[in-house]
Amino acid sequence: MAQIATIRPDADVLDAAVLEDVVTGSLRLTPEQALRIHREMPIQELGHWADARCRHLHGDRIRTYVVDRNINYTNVCTAKCTFCAFRRTGHEDDAYTLEYEEILQKIQELVDIGGTQILMQGGMNPELPLDWYVELLSSITDRFPQVHVHAFSPPEFIEFIDFFDPPGATLADKLRGVMKTLVDAGLQSVPGGGGEIFADAVRRKIGLGKCDAESWLTVMRVAHEFGLNTSATMMFGHIEGVADRIHHMELVRRWQDESISDFALDGGGRYMAFISWPFQRENTPLGRCAEWGEGSGDDMDAPFPGDVVARLDGTGDKRDHPKYGRRIRMAGASEYLRNQALSRLYLDNIYSIGASWVTMGPHIGQAALAWGANDMGSVMMEENVVSAAGTTYCLGEPLLCHLIRTAGFTPAQRDNAYRMLKLHERPQSPDLMVDDWSSQRADRLHVQNDAGCGTGGDNDQAVELTVQRN
Numbered sequence: 299m300a301q302i303a304t305i306r307p308d309a310d311v312l313d314a315a316v317l318e319d320v321v322t323g324s325l326r327l328t329p330e331q332a333l334r335i336h337r338e339m340p341i342q343e344l345g346h347w348a349d350a351r352c353r354h355l356h357g358d359r360i361r362t363y364v365v366d367r368n369i370n371y372t373n374v375c376t377a378k379c380t381f382c383a384f385r386r387t388g389h390e391d392d393a394y395t396l397e398y399e400e401i402l403q404k405i406q407e408l409v410d411i412g413g414t415q416i417l418m419q420g421g422m423n424p425e426l427p428l429d430w431y432v433e434l435l436s437s438i439t440d441r442f443p444q445v446h447v448h449a450f451s452p453p454e455f456i457e458f459i460d461f462f463d464p465p466g467a468t469l470a471d472k473l474r475g476v477m478k479t480l481v482d483a484g485l486q487s488v489p490g491g492g493g494e495i496f497a498d499a500v501r502r503k504i505g506l507g508k509c510d511a512e513s514w515l516t517v518m519r520v521a522h523e524f525g526l527n528t529s530a531t532m533m534f535g536h537i538e539g540v541a542d543r544i545h546h547m548e549l550v551r552r553w554q555d556e557s558i559s560d561f562a563l564d565g566g567g568r569y570m571a572f573i574s575w576p577f578q579r580e581n582t583p584l585g586r587c588a589e590w591g592e593g594s595g596d597d598m599d600a601p602f603p604g605d606v607v608a609r610l611d612g613t614g615d616k617r618d619h620p621k622y623g624r625r626i627r628m629a630g631a632s633e634y635l636r637n638q639a640l641s642r643l644y645l646d647n648i649y650s651i652g653a654s655w656v657t658m659g660p661h662i663g664q665a666a667l668a669w670g671a672n673d674m675g676s677v678m679m680e681e682n683v684v685s686a687a688g689t690t691y692c693l694g695e696p697l698l699c700h701l702i703r704t705a706g707f708t709p710a711q712r713d714n715a716y717r718m719l720k721l722h723e724r725p726q727s728p729d730l731m732v733d734d735w736s737s738q739r740a741d742r743l744h745v746q747n748d749a750g751c752g753t754g755g756d757n758d759q760a761v762e763l764t765v766q767r768n
């Protein structure tokens with residue numbers, strides 16, 4: 299995995315022999331080659347090559363999932379991301395910060411179903427002192443030493459620096475102080491929330507008050523230095539151009555190279571996974587922008603403003619198009635699969651590519667296993683952030699295993715470090731023990747504006763997932 303391949307900018311990346319080298323990891327794509335693949339390669343062919351690369355890394359037999367729980371400890375946030383329907387200023391009736399006992403109760407429920415990890419993220423809440431986090435982590439590790447704590451995305455860390463003003467001459471120095479405190483209290487890995495799109499022009503438009511790309515990547519570098527693994531994410535399908543997505547992946551790949559080269563020999567961490575998903579528009583300010591072609595004066599034959607502005611080196615300038623940031627281009631299922639497949643081919647130094655069934659739905663999530671994904675992520679007990687902006691899905695373990703098995707693989711439960719915990723090939727497997735599939739449904743979560751954030755409300759619905767016994 300740490301192998302650094304050669305680069306051949308003149309190679310024809312639509313040529314099968316060249317793509318075979320990408321599959322084996324001996325050739326690394328350039329940003330220009332990736333852009334050409336995105337523009338010119340038919341989606342089935344792109345899926346074929348991404349699947350071949352995935353099989354080269356992960357074999358033909360096993361695809362994984364984890365049993366964890368999303369815990370969003372507060373929705374109070376000082377940032378004003380225009381794509382977010384989750385944040386509250388703190389004055390609304392539904393603004394919340396969970397009590398320790400509520401968080402511990404949620405973890406108990408996770409442990410009761412065999413869960414191994416929590417993913418804990420929140421808004422950037424200026425009312426919470428560092429001691430609040432330390433005490434929270436200590437309580438969790440005292441009561442649940444077996445549960446892996448995957449928590450606090452880079453924007454939260456940057457806000458910790460702003461709120462707590464730790465000593466240090468550089469951002470990295472300040473981060474080291476805060477990170478050490480949290481690691482000593484029980485933090486074990488850092489999730490990749492808040493990545494969105496790294497290019498400055500995009501970030502300034504959609505991530506108001508959130509950290510820039512350099513800061514985001516610096517948080518992860520410090521985490522790697524501390525030996526923590528992390529993940530990287532990308533939210534696309536809004537104002538960005540395709541070149542912005544490739545620039546985003548390029549930064550992840552480049553900083554991963556540096557983390558591996560600088561820290562791996564000393565037990566350092568790295569990006570273990572990359573997960574991308576399309577923007578969900580409902581209840582968000584950004585979602586009220588017209589889609590390109592639907593706004594007044596739009597010329598459908600002209601290129602999308604995001605593509606006019608985007609540059610592969612991230613230097614796009616919003617002044618290059620008068621409608622930049624005022625038109626969006628939503629990504630549907632095929633664009634999602636295309637993007638994910640490209641990430642598998644481009645990110646040659648990242649072990650896992652995660653399928654995003656939470657936003658795309660179970661069936662597209664299953665199809666994603668043929669477009670380069672090796673991991674189905676987590677069973678979903680609750681989801682608060684994306685469901686505030688559109689439909690998300692909750693699946694139990696039997697259905698998740700069933701999706702993996704009927705995609706042609708053996709499901710396996712993994713831990714945060716992608717070590718296999720249970721291989722489900724025997725009759726006792728969660729999916730193979732289900733006799734009555736009518737009781738197994740994918741819960742669909744969808745929070746309307748007037749319903750507030752959260753799950754389990756009147757808007758939650760069950761949707762049929764067609765299941766047949768083999």
Ligand code: SF4
Binds near residue numbers: 375376382383384420
């Ligand atoms: S996306 Fe996160 S940082 Fe941005 S406003 Fe929402 S809660 Fe705050």
